[in-house]
Amino acid sequence: MIGRTQLKPDSPAGLNMTKQIEEAIYSAIDQVNQHLPTAMTLLKSPTQPLMGSGSKLDSIALVNLIVAVEQSLQDSLGVPLSLANERAFSLTHSPFRDVQSLALYIQELINERASSA
């Protein structure tokens, strides 16, 4: 479990967390892919679209992915995060548009959580 210390993304600990976040997202993608037709499965890539015109996910599959990422983060980092908070839906550029933006958004939430503790 990570502590409640804000980490700079380019510090060794920050890089390690970035890696863990990426792995958590990929673990969730593995789970969701099990229930998707082969033609619709997601790639474990930073540029994989999750939402919008380039995404293969329907709304239910996206919900499944978000919840799976939350559980995966809880398991790997011990961080209880609610990804679909009001801020996520108010941002002009949704953090759910692709894997990379989701990872950055998660990093921000973790840092905010650390600084508010």
Place this chain on the structure above:
Amino acid sequence: MSGPPAHKVMLISGARKGIGRFLAEHYLAQGWHVVGCSRGQSDLQHDRYRHAQLDVANEEAVAKTINEVRKVEGRLDALLNNAGTASMNHFLLTPAATAESIMRTNYLGTFLLSREAAKLMRGNGGGRIINFSSIGVPLKLEGEAAYNASKAAIAELSEILARELAPFSITVNVVGPTPIETDLIRNVPKASLDRLLRRQAIPRLGSFADVVNVTDFYLRPESCFITGQTIYLGGVS
């Protein structure tokens, strides 16, 4: 889903006493693994029972409890959102703090537990959520504006959750009990209680068994096509 399951897990809020305690003992006797929760400790001892102390309106505490269920039990099959609080008073004499407290425990608690439980149920192929309303809602009881509003909100919430959670094979239904001999009605004047009972088709107090009869029905495997429904006891509709 009723009957002696191999490893079926149920979460019951407000399980320390009253209907919640009865439900816990009933489903333990049927072979369920039961996780009870309440603000206080429970003295219920059983090898398939665990108790979590939490405020159901505390988002982080609810998420933590459900996560512990996931880690320890690996699944969740049923949620009985029984926790509730009541207060009777004329509308003009109801403090904001009372209205807020009732809404937090009754409505927000049901909202949060349902949301986090459904996330876990999603992973094990579905589940059953049973929420608790009250016959006070259809009877529009004077003196219960804050309480009834919270229970009406639960019924409305349940009907929409039934639709949103159907793709995950999760049913959401409601039971609306009549007054039962519990702490909840301990301070209700006898005249008020008698007046209420006269408005029921069957004018008597309910029993725990009356409530369990409905929850058993919602939990049956054959009830997988029943969702978004409210059953009021006592012949009230």
